[in-house]
Amino acid sequence: MKEKCENPGDLLQGTLDLLILKALARGTMHGYGVAEWIHQTSEDILKVEEGALYPALHRLELRGLLSAEWGTSDNNRRAKFYSLTAAGKKELAQETEFWRRMSGAVARILQTA
């Protein structure tokens, strides 16, 4: 089943998925945690509308790349915790490799005068 792309023009979607997978590679965390991690790691360069994170999380969960569980946060609130599944780890590796090659290629193209 091919994932239906709701906003075909949205270049960031694939990127967002990759960032989420990368964030969760460090371990289980809730949505807010993922958002914070992206903020901090990208030094606020990648400005994501925070709400957009959730449809992306749900899409990945539906694809079986993430598993989710309701639990209690540090401050004792009900929160949904996401973690990578085996399929998620595989996907992360593939996508990372793809991005590496892609950005390398783009960089080379840009370097040529």
Add this chain to the structure above:
Amino acid sequence: MFSEWSNKTWLRFKAIWKRRQLDRDLNDEAAFHLSMREEKNRLAGIDAEEARYAAQRQFGNATGLKERSREMWTFASLEGFLQDVRLALRMLLKNPGFTAVAVLTLALGVGANTAIFSVINGVLLTPLPYKDPQRIVVMKRNDSLPNVSDILRQTRSFSQSGGINIDNMDYTSGTEPMQVRAGRVNAGFLETLGVPPMLGRIISQEEDVKGGPRFVVLSYPFWQNFLSSDPQVLGKTISLSGNDYTVIGVMPANFVPPREHADVFVSLWVAYPDGASERDVHFMHTYWRLNAGVTLSQAQAEISAMDHRLAELYPDSETDRRTVFLPLQESVTGSVRPALLVLFGAVGFVLLIACANFAGLLMARAVARRQEIGIRTALGAGKSRLIRQALTESVLLAIVGGGAGLLLARLGISLLLSLKPAALDRFSGIHLDAHVLFFVFGISLLTGIVFGIAPAWSVTNVDIAESLKEGARGSTSGQSGNFLRKLLVTAEFALALVLLVGAGLLIKGFSRLRSVSPGFNPQNVMTMHLQLPETRYAKIPRQTQFRVQALERLSALPGVQAAMVMDRPLSTNDVNYRVIVDGDPPVAVGAEPRAQTNSVMGDYFHVMQIPIRAGREFTPLDREGQPLVAIVNEEFVKERLPHRNPIGARIDWARAPDPPRWMTIVGVVADVKDSSLDAPADPAVYTPFPQSEQVWRRWMTLVLRTTGPVPGLVDEVKKQVWSVDSQIPITDILSMEDLMAVSLAQQRFNMLLLALFAVLALILAAVGIYGLMAYSVSQRTHEIGVRLAIGAQRGDVLRLVLRDGARLTLLGIAIGIIAALALTRLMVSLLFEVTPTDPATFAAVAIVLAVTAFAACYIPARRATRVDPMVALRYD
């Protein structure tokens, strides 16, 4: 890939059942995020209110995002569909009047169809309960055992064959003497049908020979009723017509011979060896199993060649065989098949009319909802979405209508079966089964879609600006819908006319049939069947002695006239012989014309009030040893003795032993319907019982005429008969009027049903035209008001509206007449003495339809004349 997809589907399914849970989770997740962000903002030193707003800004459109997530988690199209259904239900509940009329209309159509379909399903579609029934064929005419075995041996088309002849046998092992119907068969009969016995075994080929062991196979009902379902019955003996038969088998409960009713099965060679060996006694119904790969026409070709061979070998009995094979199913359902197909066609028309009304209702409603649709379109509802919504409504209505129809069908089926058409007796499978339910669901769904599409489409053809104007009642935008509705009403009238003509023809035929004289006076005549046991009544003089004594005692009963006849009129017993007339030029052997033969005793013609046209009745002097005499009917005189004085002419049975035993005709009587009212009377010959030579015809029917109803007559008669011989079973106690009714039953069944459908069609068509006219009057209130205001008379308005209705009606009637002329030919086999194009019926039906339409249009037309011009003008 697949596991990813199935995982997703599973999660979505889970989400369906946990809708609330899903909503709560989505809310909680967003709330958690917002509160975390808010707290962080506050810690950064922003004041509380601003912190919250900032968090919300950073989060974005929460509702939209939640919506996206929810769509992801659910089946969006299914959700939309459920939403449509909820909306449709709400609409239908809000308009109970509309809903009730639509549902009732469809329920009538679907219910009538379902009832008839369940009969067709049970009779024509369900395979008969034999082994490979499609490979069994039936000979149209009866045949004899020697012919059956010759054909099986000398042809290659058949693997098995069997024959059965039904005869009454006395069963004297029970509490009182009674008669059972014995199927006298050859060993091949039960083998060919291929139904294994429930207990024991069937008669084998080796036992099916002259002098073979007296074995009997019981039917399930006989075993149940007279042997108390004894599981140890095998090996026991029962007494049949004075002989002991050993029970070797019991057939299963669902086994019935295809066209016969039998209580027990015995070997013909054992029970009646004289009949079994006679090549020219064609008295067996025969069944043939085709070899694999042999078609009916191949078998037919081979049997025709065989017929020629038999004719050459046995010219005096087998010259005009002309054997015809029929498929088993056709031979069993033969008589009801055309009637059922015509009824199914008729009921289909009723459904079409109901559907047309349904579509008309939907269209009227679509117009009434223009404003609502306009608003929804203006708010951005897509065309396809609106059509889907309208279709959902019509399909929902259709399915509810179908469900209500199912209830009606249940009533209808019990009504049908209570009419007890004899031809349907053997079919036990008439009920609502899975096929029927599937049929109902299918036609309901189809109706909803096919007849919902046009109204649904017209819903979307809305001029938004026009419809949004306050109170707009534009007379332009409904134009195409109105045209369609007129078309539907015209079609309804055409269909109704066809049905009414069909019903009219059947009614006319039926009344003709009812007025057919049976040839005797059936009032106050009671009949009973007696059979003398062979063991004590083997000779004619002994039989005569019993008959004379019994008649003497019965005639002595006060107010009773008694006589005897071998086979009563209107019975299906059909005994005919070839007859030759003294002095006629000789005819080829086997080509002599046949005549019905009957024996009588007592003043039979007087008791039955059969008019004597010439000569005299039999007297007690016409007995054994006296000159042989006969009485013939008018048909016989017309065919065999034209231009001659029949009295004194001499006749004899063809192929009687030499020298001829001429019988002198002493009287001529009026024709009597021997088999059924709708069959013409055949030539008939009556002889006195005592002069009979046929010792085996030991049965007779008592006929007793009384001046009025006599309570206790039957018991008194039994007592008198048993005072002569206490071991005589008395069966088939029927009044002649009952027999008349039985003879009319099938026609009555056809007529009542078709008439019912026609009335249904008439009502539906009337409702249809009434609805259209009432609607168009309400649409034209403004126009009518203007006309009245500028001086039109009320009569003008009445004419205006009626003219509209009349145009539709007359057009419908004209089309209907053309269609009826083409279609009624299909029912010619159901009609009695009426041509399918009977002008009187056509004219009468057209008038009935026109008058009904006029009445239906008159009500709205009257309403139009009462329009108050002032109110009407303000109305718009």
